[in-house]
Amino acid sequence: MGAIVERGKFQRQIKLPLSQSLRMCRNSITIRLGRSAVTASGIFLGVAFLCYVMVSVSAIAVQERQEAAKFVVDKDPSVQARAIWLVIMSLLVATLGIVNAMLMAVTERYKEIGTMKCLGALNSFIVRLFLLESGLLGLAGSVGGAVAGLGVAALVYGAKFGFATVAAIGATAPLHVSGHPIGFWWATLGAVVLGTALAVVAALYPAWLAAKMQPAAALRSEI
Secondary structure, rough: OOOOOOEEEEOOOOOOOOOHHHHHHHHHHOOOHHHHHHHHHHHHHHEEEEEEEHHHHHHHHHHHOOOOOOOOHOOOOHHHHHHHHHHHHHHHHHHHHHHHHHHHHHHHHHHHHHHHHHHOOOHHHHHHHHHHHHHHEEEEEEEEHHHHHHHHHHHHHHHOOOOHHHHHHHHHHOOOEEEEEEEEEHHHHHHHHHHHHHHHHHOOHHHHHHHHHHHHHHHHOOO
């Protein structure tokens, strides 16, 4: 993990394998289960809302017997604009929540970070640990949010339009990029990837902050 010094010369760096890093992240998440749940909940809610909106758009499109790649809400652009705005704001709030949670995690782990750096942990190793931990939380929150959002929307619109309508939404295209329709299941996968990516991006600054800490100052900190 650090450099070995022998007779005044630096030898080859010892680096932990990815499997060991993932094991450390898993242990950290388990130990701080409550805070980890709060961190993941932001992405969970954002992705759940995004998936709910996609099911809503697709179910209405199927019910109105329009073309699979065309939004029924195109008749009222303000409805589509409001839906997009709500999704963007929910994901933004989720990202800010993760930044705050990861900053708190850095504060709580001053001594742990200082100990690792005293043992020779490189800045890149500290950053990798925090990004891996945030990525795991983001992935868990995104998958859970997608399942919850799809499940709730399926029940709501199944009761409203019939479950045959809900079963047909897999062939619709609830999202368009540059005029090209994106299939429903690809859009769902994209929502999971987006949630995970936002979690990693949100952890960049807290990870950098943790890596720049001086070992002595970290060990002297009292939380």
